[in-house]
């Protein structure tokens with residue numbers, strides 16, 4: 001079977017642009033899956049090295065702080081591996097080079113599911129224009145998943161081909177999966193608070209609860225995260241579902 005009976009994959013890779021992206025968006029799902037035994041790897045394209053207003057810090061210093069914050073957040077969530085690809089923050093592009101780096105990580109960790117953002121998300125609501133790095137990371141992620149990672153003749157020196165079964169696109173416009181995060185929303189908030197350099201004096205708890213409550217309302221869930229799940233190959237024996 002692909003996913004187990006709770007619909008939770010055995011392994012998952014979270015591919016995002018910056019430290020804190022996953023905590024804002026998908027961390028309730030990450031914590032829930034980790035609790036169920038899912039092996040979770042983060043791959044972050046940048047270390048957020050432009051993400052500070054503080055004067056006098058070098059980019060390397062900012063990156064080091066943010067990587068440490070991300071490690072702390074992953075400990076809270078139970079995500080065991082983190083890979084930092086080290087691209088510069090603010091200028092990420094969905095290049096072939098980035099696609100290839102992601103293919104290498106997908107072939108290395110062989111995740112059953114990949115969680116990423118929506119590369120087509122540009123205008124969200126009427127107050128937020130999506131960060132170009134978020135779109136670039138998501139575009140490179142889906143392009144790495146399919147078909148690149150599964151092609152034996154593409155970049156064979158970067159590992160054995162691997163077919164990802166599920167892509168969970170966070171906050172996509174045509175969602176089809178609502179993950180109940182009622183039991184892990186507090187973990188999500190604690191994980192997000194680990195990104196101290198980004199939070200300043202602001203506490204994200206209320207905003208996170210409001211988002212998750214709004215998302216869950218449609219399905220009668222106290223708190224939820226929403227995805228468009230793409231199933232790239234039906235798990236064996238799942239034809240009747």
Ligand SMILES: [Zn+2]
Nearest residue numbers: 017018021131
């Ligand atoms: Zn971000």
